[in-house]
Amino acid sequence: MRYQRVRRQTLRELCERLDMARQSATQHLNVLEQAALVTVVRRGRERLHYLNPAPIHEIQERWISEFDH
Numbered sequence: 001m002r003y004q005r006v007r008r009q010t011l012r013e014l015c016e017r018l019d020m021a022r023q024s025a026t027q028h029l030n031v032l033e034q035a036a037l038v039t040v041v042r043r044g045r046e047r048l049h050y051l052n053p054a055p056i057h058e059i060q061e062r063w064i065s066e067f068d069h
Contacts, residue, residue: 008041008048 015025029049032038039050
């Protein structure tokens with residue numbers, strides 16, 4: 001499944017899709033959140049994780065687009 005099709009995911013949903021232990025996924029998500037690549041929104045007891053494409057788009061605009069001719 002492509003990332004664009006997934007709007008938000010809980011930790012449980014991510015672990016199921018990635019076949020990854022909760023602790024490992026939490027560590028990875030914390031790093032991605034610190035890098036502003038993932039945004040987390042609390043909904044009750046759940047934390048919803050959203051992919052933040054803006055930093056990747058900025059890199060593409062700044063560096064990669066120079067090679068697109």
